[in-house]
Amino acid sequence: xxxxxxxxxxxxxxxxxxxxxxxxxxxxxxxxxxxxxxxxxxxxxxxxxxxxxxxxxxxxxxxxxxxxxxxxxxxxxxxxxxxxxxxxxxxxxxxxxxxxxxxxxxxxxxxxxxxxxxxxxxxxxxxxxxxxxxxxxxxxxxxxxxxxxxxxxxxxxxxxxxxxxxxxxxxxxxxxxxxxxxxxxxxxxxxxxxxxxxxxxxxxxxxxxxxxxxxxxxxxxxxxxxxxxxxxxxxxxxxxxxxxxxxxxxxxxxxxxxxxxxxxxxxxxxxxxxxxxxxxxxxxxxxxxxxxxxxxxxxxxxxxxxxxxxxxxxxxxxxxxxxxxxxxxxxxxxxxxxxxxxxxxxxxxxxxxxxxxxxxxxxxxxxxxxxxxxxxxxxxxxxxxxxxxxxxxxxxxxxxxxxxxxxxxxxxxxxxxxxxxxxxxxxxxxxxxxxxxxxxxxxxxxxxxxxxxxxxxxxxxxxxxxxxxxxxxxxxxxxxxxxxxxxxxxxxxxxxxxxxxxxxxxxxxxxxxxxxxxxxxxxxxxxxxxxxxxxxxxxxxxxxxxxxxxxxxxxxxxxxxxxxxxxxxxxxxxxxxxxxxxxxxxxxxxx
Numbered sequence: 001x002x003x004x005x006x007x008x009x010x011x012x013x014x015x016x017x018x019x020x021x022x023x024x025x026x027x028x029x030x031x032x033x034x035x036x037x038x039x040x041x042x043x044x045x046x047x048x049x050x051x052x053x054x055x056x057x058x059x060x061x062x063x064x065x066x067x068x069x070x071x072x073x074x075x076x077x078x079x080x081x082x083x084x085x086x087x088x089x090x091x092x093x094x095x096x097x098x099x100x101x102x103x104x105x106x107x108x109x110x111x112x113x114x115x116x117x118x119x120x121x122x123x124x125x126x127x128x129x130x131x132x133x134x135x136x137x138x139x140x141x142x143x144x145x146x147x148x149x150x151x152x153x154x155x156x157x158x159x160x161x162x163x164x165x166x167x168x169x170x171x172x173x174x175x176x177x178x179x180x181x182x183x184x185x186x187x188x189x190x191x192x193x194x195x196x197x198x199x200x201x202x203x204x205x206x207x208x209x210x211x212x213x214x215x216x217x218x219x220x221x222x223x224x225x226x227x228x229x230x231x232x233x234x235x236x237x238x239x240x241x242x243x244x245x246x247x248x249x250x251x252x253x254x255x256x257x258x259x260x261x262x263x264x265x266x267x268x269x270x271x272x273x274x275x276x277x278x279x280x281x282x283x284x285x286x287x288x289x290x291x292x293x294x295x296x297x298x299x300x301x302x303x304x305x306x307x308x309x310x311x312x313x314x315x316x317x318x319x320x321x322x323x324x325x326x327x328x329x330x331x332x333x334x335x336x337x338x339x340x341x342x343x344x345x346x347x348x349x350x351x352x353x354x355x356x357x358x359x360x361x362x363x364x365x366x367x368x369x370x371x372x373x374x375x376x377x378x379x380x381x382x383x384x385x386x387x388x389x390x391x392x393x394x395x396x397x398x399x400x401x402x403x404x405x406x407x408x409x410x411x412x413x414x415x416x417x418x419x420x421x422x423x424x425x426x427x428x429x430x431x432x433x434x435x436x437x438x439x440x441x442x443x444x445x446x447x448x449x450x451x452x453x454x455x456x457x458x459x460x461x462x463x464x465x466x467x468x469x470x471x472x473x474x475x476x477x478x479x480x481x482x483x484x485x486x487x488x489x490x491x492x493x494x495x496x497x498x499x500x501x502x503x504x505x506x507x508x509x510x511x512x513x514x515x516x517x518x519x520x521x522x523x524x525x526x527x528x529x530x531x532x533x534x535x536x537x538x539x540x541x542x543x544x545x546x547x548x549x550x551x552x553x554x555x556x557x558x559x560x561x562x563x564x565x566x567x568x569x570x571x572x573x574x575x576x577x578x579x580x581x582x583x584x585x586x587x588x589x590x591x
Contacts, residue, residue: 001128003033004054007062007091008040008047008070017180017228018062018091018116020165025117027163030124040067048077056085058127060112060120063091065358065381072105079107086127090116092195093380095153096362098140102147111140114153115185117162159185159205164213171220179217179225183210183242187230189260191287192297192364193326193357196230204238211245218251225255232257233264240268247275256281262302264309277318278569284310285324288332289343296330297365303343310347323349327398328357328384330365330372334394338431345430351410354402356395357384400447401438407456408437413487414460417479420549425467437463457484457494478544482562486573489566490538500541508539510583511576521563521574538564539576551575 005019019035038047061071075087090112098111112119119138137151184204187196233239261284323344359366359382373388386392408414426433464476481497518525542560561576
């Protein structure tokens with residue numbers, strides 16, 4: 001019996017751990033089983049043609065909010081061209097309301113509920129004639145035009161019973177894609193917007209096994225491993241040995257974890273300072289800082305400890321920290337969301353993600369939707385449009401704000417000028433700045449346009465011209481220059497900014513020829529060719545008084561001379577002292 005397991009990922013770079021777990025669990029009892037992945041950007045007919053060429057007798061689809069509608073259309077087409085094929089659905093998007101799927105889509109034969117490893121194996125064995133469907137728990141199917149559900153959504157109690165999901169062949173196929181991995185299932189919390197609240201408790205893979213499998217990824221030079229554990233650091237006896245093991249590896253692999261920052265104690269925080277730069281990436285779900293909201297969604301945040309832990313980790317500079325907020329939670333109107341936004345923004349995370357509440361099937365907040373007058377999409381992704389506390393117009397505004405925030409803050413390109421705007425024009429109210437930028441964006445129809453990095457510098461320059469007087473504007477434009485030179489290896493230099501050009505060529509040329517002076521800033525420097533210097537370094541003279549906004553001083557004329565070093569992954573900058581740069585007379589070769 002030829003079995004094909006497939007799904008539609010959101011992006012090509014993603015991969016499916018679930019399908020590989022299912023395949024590994026079914027082998028060797030089900031011998032002819034394959035995994036094929038597509039994306040929602042592939043066309044239905046192209047996917048159909050590919051599936052048809054495999055001539056499967058059973059096709060299983062993994063269903064999520066981003067792919068359900070397209071998956072149902074695809075399953076319908078598969079049934080039309082392969083009438084004898086058995087169609088199985090599984091995944092979180094079909095596990096909680098199987099009756100509605102089976103009742104309205106007659107081309108679907110079976111739905112696997114919950115964690116599907118054992119259920120799918122039993123079903124495939126049954127389809128091979130060796131088992132009765134009635135004996136399978138966690139399965140929904142149709143009999144005599146009546147939907148029948150046996151049991152409920154299942155969990156795998158002993159995770160070590162699931163074989164390792166990845167093979168040598170997978171490593172070749174998934175080169176330079178994100179590898180998903182789990183060291184546990186379940187969550188100790190009961191957040192009512194999340195499907196993890198539907199099951200109780202946390203189950204763990206053994207540490208010995210986890211170490212062995214993570215070493216497999218390291219040995220294969222995987223670019224990124226993303227843990228899908230709902231709260232990776234729920235149990236210190238489990239997670240800290242894993243972090244220490246990974247910190248000891250000699251590798252380029254980055255490991256991404258979803259953590260609760262208020263569970264990081266002093267021992268762990270001290271250890272994190274020793275981790276190689278770029279080895280770990282932390283995603284922390286703050287969601288809200290409003291206690292009434294947190295109580296309603298059954299989430300407890302120890303905000304003072306979160307501030308301490310996040311601030312400490314960010315100060316190390318070796319771990320990328322990504323914080324999350326959710327728009328549309330109960331009791332949080334737009335002004336109170338703005339307070340949550342400011343609370344989190346002032347921590348200056350590497351990334352702040354603004355998400356929008358989705359009323360997921362099986363979640364507590366969906367069950368109590370009427371209590372808060374929720375209006376939401378009836379089809380995936382079930383995103384909230386309004387509730388008793390926030391209108392659709394305000395959610396629309398925050399959608400635009402999210403895009404602008406991603407362009408300007410999460411891109412990392414405009415950190416210095418944004419902080420200058422917030423401090424000098426918006427009284428330290430970051431949310432007020434981004435609401436002003438949203439209004440500006442819409443008034444100029446910028447939300448209808450595509451934006452390059454260079455065009456964003458131009459738009460931010462014009463915004464600064466609108467809100468600043470001449471003195472502050474001069475500083476703002478100098479900070480925009482500084483931001484441009486600190487990012488993209490200095491390759492994006494918008495013409496609209498006041499660059500030095502050829503103004504200081506003599507001084508710059510003399511500086512680069514004087515190795516004794518240059519090595520004060522660049523220890524390994526040796527004069528080579530002008531082409532190498534232009535590629536690896538840049539000197540810019542800033543005309544405004546910047547000491548209050550950057551870690552710079554200035555000479556008696558208010559100039560600051562800054563050297564940018566592009567030889568490392570992250571741009572470094574050094575202030576050149578006046579006596580090392582400014583010259584009086586003499587002839588020098590120009591760059």
